[in-house]
Amino acid sequence: MIIRNGWLSLPFCDEPVKSDVWIEEGRIAAIGQVPAVDDEILDADGCFILPGAVDAHVHFNEPGYTEREDFAHGSRAAVAGGVTTVIDMPCTSVPPVTTRANLQTKLAVIGGQSVCDFALFGGVSAQSFDPAFPDELIEMAPIVAGFKGYALSGMETFGRLDAFRLRELLSLSRSLNRPVLLHAEDADFVAAATPVFMAAGDSPRHYYLSRPETAEMLAVAAAVRLAGETGGNLHIVHIATGDALDLLAGTTVTGETCPHYLAFTTADFEARGAALKVAPTIKPAGNDTALWRALADGRLHFVTSDHAPCPEAGKRTGSIWSDYSGIAGTQTLLPYLFSEGYCRHRISWRRLAEITATAPARRYGLDYVKGTISPGKDADLVFIDPRASWHPGPEDMYSKGRNNPFLNRTWQGRIRRTMIRGRTVYTDTEGVTAAPGYGRFLKPRLEPCQESAR
């Protein structure tokens, strides 16, 4: 197949490049002016063509919590939003992915469900991790994208890592050759602050005060210190506090943020309530602009959705303290960053592809097939019409959850088509066109990946 009339996002190019793409057997065979050959022609009609987004932080909840989300729904939401690869978290499925056997159980359940390609994170919890017996981690390392742990956990089945365990895990990460991903909020601070602010009131403001910037800063600082001490391979997930980026400066530690920390402030949280309840909490104005700046200049490495849907009742329990924490965001991740990042000149054309595809693919060892439009890579492509706009409503969402605060706004640009391995899996007129099971499981490459993350 030859794609003509598209404006490509190519590695290291600062502007869209008008060029043809030649696809053979699901891979990009060549880029450039392809001479007339006897092959199927697809007219991109002046669309921008970006590498398929890699959403490296989703909770598709299968098996175990499928009343919230499952791979069939979550992966359809992904491709409708230009996400061609997801990496699913280990903690929000039953059993949690803390052993190789549990990972195989999960793969057996989800293998026939996904429309998009996918990788999995392994999990490390207080219950599962004995530093003296890391055998399960060693067994999982060749097939997981990384290992996720929590400095603060709200899940009884997946307890937080104390500083000693985190240090031992970071030490191990070197021989495991996989990054450690950390949810960074300080457990002592939050445990002590929560009853105080629960007694004081029941509002978004009180919830925010129980886990403010300081809670995040303390945990990031401790983890960065432990990574330095051990030479460990550390990634901080969903950074919400602008000042946390200073703690990463001059280290090998990488970070991600999410659209909700870029789009909203505590003033929005107070106005909209549980719809914007997430963990870490939405932060006051100023953090959003600091995060945008760091994405633009490379101090912050990529953006994920932290897709975490829930049934509607979950956001209406009657108390902010018990309302579900999470947003169903994978379908709006790329449209939001295209419209509010690129079109509003907060991030460059080049950074748009890096923060949505190139950097997460490289960080998790998936760059042998994903992350850029270049010869030899999978033909995972998103066609965005920059002349059109999109005003998504709940009826446009494929997720099981409707808890997406990015709906009912107008975004510049519209996704016309998503391709995975050369096959169209979504168009804006036909919807999702691939069957469950089209998505493939991806293992990471096994060479070291820590330094190449930057």
Ligand SMILES: [Zn+2]
């Ligand atoms: Zn998460």
